Amino acid sequence: MKLLCDAGNTRLKWGVRDGDEWLAVGAVAYDQLATLPEVLGAWPALSAMFGVNVAGDNVAREIASAVQVLGLSPSWLTAQAEGAGVRSCYARPGQLGADRWAALVGARALHRGPSLVVLAGTATTVDVLDAGGVFQGGLIVPGFEMMRRSLAERTAGLGYFEGEAEDLPRSTADAIHAGCVFAQVGAIERMYAQIAALPGAVCLLSGGAAEVIASRLTIPFSRVPNVVLEGVARLADAVR
Secondary structure (H helix, E strand, C coil): CEEEEEECCCEEEEEEEECCEEEEEEEEEHHHHHHHHHHHCCCCCCCEEEEEECCCHHHHHHHHHHHHHHCCCEEECCCCCEECCEEECCCCHHHCCHHHHHHHHHHHHHCCCCEEEEEECCEEEEEEECCCCEEEEEEEEECHHHHHHHHHHHCCCCCCCCCCCCCCCCCHHHHHHHHHHHHHHHHHHHHHCCCCCCCCCEEEEECCCHHHHHCCCCCCEEECCCHHHHHHHHHHHCCC
């Protein structure tokens, strides 16, 4: 039984997996890591912990300290040139974010055709994976929430408002909300155009902002709530 983790920019996503079965998944804010041993105490048979980390060394140390009481020590996975059915065309494969690498591996395990793998979190990543499992390249853009907060913090006349993604916004709140949604959607749909004509092509959409983006997508897509953890599971299985 393994503990699998995705240490993102804002929180730790975790899952308990026994063989091919997910027993539980959850998330915890970094300022609440002290609660993790209690939460995970329901699975005393945990024997190993694997994860990806884009939150930095300090967070890695805090996570390691939190799970030490459970007898666990995190094994942090990094991007490789090839592994778990995926080959990277990144100029420097090791520079690819570990979460993006895991997401590509997870996508390959879930869908054997060409896919556009989208992680809509603090940043939005948009990656092309071909039918042969080759990562062809991708984008990183500011995430939906980051766009909204940037406008609020760096302009004198625009605040942080709740709005709607109207086609023709007629209020500042809606103009900001729609602009940020459509910027996300535009980047995704532009990248999807590169695989749209290929048999079985689909966009696999994951991350905290997936719902707001999905509401305006016009391309074939499937919501995958934990595609990074799916990839971590396959990468962990390959570690012997």
